[in-house]
Amino acid sequence: MNNKLIKFFNLAGLTWFVPIVKICAGDNPTQQIRQMWLIIGVPIVAFIIFLSLWSASASRINTSLGAIPGPSAVWHEFGGLLDEHTAERQKEQEFYQQQLQENQETLTKDPKAEVNTFVYTGKSTYLDQIFTSLYTVFTGFILATLLAVPLGILCGMSETFRTALNPLIQIFKPVSPLAWLPIVTLTVSALYQTSDDSWFDKSFLTSAITVTLCSLWPTLINTTVGVASIDKDLVNVGKVLRLSWSTQIRKIILPSALPYIFTGMRLSLGVGWMVLIAAEMLAQNPGLGKFVWDEFQNGSSQSLGRIMVAVFTIGIIGFALDRVMQTLQNLFSFGKPQ
């Protein structure tokens, strides 16, 4: 039981809890407490030192928007953003209630009248923007994975294919999202016609595709390496057994290459999240990137604090995404964590 728990915590990246479980199981407490101090205490102390350094130095730097906000000011802005969110939701509800009421009145007067079914158009709040960003990055990331894994498998299996694609990969891999954006924007505008009830906004597609283009490469390269480095004996056994292509891929290639693929996907998601903010700023997709840009444009005395809130949000979400991917990666590495 305990071993299973420890294994689970290690797998899930929640190593903080491992010593506690061990103490409960009756391991040497002094040793475990030392261990706890090392993995819990030290990071916390470091974080506190960081906060106090920040707090002490921030007030000394004066920008044209006032002093750089310290931790407490940022925390305050975070509260303000949450309040705004609740207030906006309140307004939204009132809007729908009023619409419903008006519609009922019109219908009682004239049961055949056409009524309004408007969607609320208030501003998107900070939490809305976080979810837009997550939605965008995952769309881009899934697209990238769907492209990169099959391509990677092909590259890994055929040397000719690999040599053919190699120059393209090497050339496009280092391109920044800022360079892709204008091209993507214009292409999307030309090819994608929106109407009133289109599923996606152009700005959303532009950002998502930019994320795809930038986060494609780590998965592609890792899949290639993973597939190419499969034990030749395994492949030969497959040939001897006259396994069909699809069975070979499913039974031999995918299982052995999975750890590599997941490593690639983890890197890809990290890149995608980083790229997204820049893409949203320029494509005006209503997510965190646009939030930062709008606040920069606002230039009010709260703007810096709010941008700082966004910086921490971006960091914490990035960290959480990485942890999730790490766990997946561990799960598929069959007990050899990388």
Next chain:
Amino acid sequence: MKYAKIFTLRKPMIACFTALTLLSFSVVPVTNAAEKLEKPNLKLGFIKLTDMAPFAIAYEKGFFKDEGLNVQLEAQANWKVVLDRVVSGELDGSHMLAPVPLGASVGFGAKADIITAFSMGLNGSAITVSNDIWKQMKPNVPVKDGVVVHPIKADALKPVVDLYKSKGKPFNMAMTFPVSSHNFKLRYWLAGGGISPGYYAPPQDTSGQVDASVMLSVTPPPQMPATMEAGTIFGFCVGEPWNQQAVAKGVGVPVITDDEMWKDIPEKVFGVNKAWAEKNPKTHVAVVKALIRASMWLDADNNKNRAEAVKILSQSKYVGADEKVIANSMTGTFEYEKGDKRALPDFNLFFRNNATYPYYSGAVWYLTQMRRWGQINEYKDDAWYIDTAKKVYRPDIYMLAADALVADKKAKAEDFPAKTETGFKPEQAYFIDGVAFDGTKPNDYLAKFAIGLKGKQVVAGGKVTGE
């Protein structure tokens, strides 16, 4: 579960939802077809400037709603994005610089058919120089009774520019867009003081720096104060609140406002794609009606609503700057040098003086300036100027909205220009350099300037050629 609803919306869900609701309502027969708008759900773009106020007010005060419109307002990154998105149809219409639809029609930059039936206000911009340049300029500025005399002409800046030129250092200033009111105002002011702002030579050279003493370049409005603080530019011409922001942050000093330079310059317009307007004529009129009411509200009873407007505009979803910065210019005063606050009641006009009416003469003035600086790099006859203006500026649509408002008893007929209005204001003489402008004689007007293209002149090979 306070935040349980955060998973709401996002387009696919909205699409499913609207599809469902449409299905459930499709059995209801349409009764009042005459009143029905072609497109009640609109997305309008704006740039974070105080003159977007008619949008914010029409939204907050329910004027859009009164016309049966469900409008979403969205801040845009810059003027280029605004134009592209109106052309591509992502935006149904937008807050636009007054000359942008003209530029698009002439084909300087992107060619597109944009029209406007509503002028979003007059004046509201200023030219600001950095503290350092102001210090060098100030000795040349006339002083009376211990205070600086306004308006300040560019003559005071000329020695400073000459000094930079003699040292071989570039003198950089910024405006907001090549076909912006700010570019033309800044050029007008500089040229009035004998400083050459440089020519455009399309299609090869669109930098506008041919034969220039002052290098003008584009900076997005909200970045102006920060760019000036960084020392990249020495001055800029931009709308509010960015001039007052520069004063509040102590980075620069406004030297002249546009209503001191040419009273009642059309500043922003509500621009829509021509194809959109043809497809949605009733919707277009409905939007213009709501915007007219918002502008009336803004100027009503001697600006008594301005304080409330300032509060609305300072929300982060609209302009977002601090309330007191916005208030500085919106409430009839303007702060020049820190502490030098003066009354300027006609700075930022929304409705008075027929501010919302899209005059042809305003359009012709911008076209003459585009010709003057080479954006139109060939001779055009007077008829061309007038025809182009009439193609883009559409007082006919404006008057439909005005008549509807009068019929609704939401406005009085005398609030609007008379039916006999030609769209050309009589000869206007209140320019800072004293050159009078008659909208019906653009070529005569161009011939009066010392600096600038006139007659058959063109810019070629890096210089002005021709007679």
